[in-house]
Amino acid sequence: MINRTAIAIFLSLSLIQPAFALKLGFLKNSIINELSEADMTSLKTTVNNSLDDLGDRKVLKWTNESKTVEGHLKVLFSYNMGKVTCKRARLYLKSQGKKEPWQMNLCKTEQRWQIMETPLTLLSDSDFKELQLTLASLLDSAPLGEAVFWRAEESSVGGTLAVIKDKKIDEQQCRTALISLKADDNKMLNGQYDFCRKAGADKWSRRATQEN
Incomplete structure (x- = not known):
């Protein structure tokens, strides 16, 4: 049986895409289905x-009251969508040897964090990889201020990327990229x-932001 109450709260928390609400059968054997209403509220x-x-x-680590399920929410990176602060995050739920990953874009609106569809949400896996390759090439050799237009092949997303600053941080070569x-x-x-x-080194890595 599907625990619809827990799933409804999970959806309200916005930790999965709204489209999944149409496929509740997919969650039948999910760890989500093991959580009580109190667990989800917690x-x-x-x-x-x-x-x-x-x-x-x-x-961020979380454990339910009965200690049967634990969750780790990791912030992959932070960004702004207009004036809205967002975080790309991955939640891992663990229970009885099972582990489930959930990826999401959480944005703060009306003083609370919730899912928001952003251009990143709309990118397919192959489009996201292509964006990463374009950015890496730009960081490797583009002169300051030169903009590159990029358009996803599978998703309805496009934009511009440019390197706007070079600097040294902790003895590392760093470049600041403007992404729109x-x-x-x-x-x-x-x-x-x-x-x-x-x-x-060949590989560029996103420099983590500092904690507030």
């Missing part, structure tokens, strides 16, 4: 009370992000 409260102060790559993405429905994402690599 998880929701913990996330909303803690996410403001959770920096990039930091992990827009979906066909006018959802926008704009932000400046630092990417760094050690001398002689």
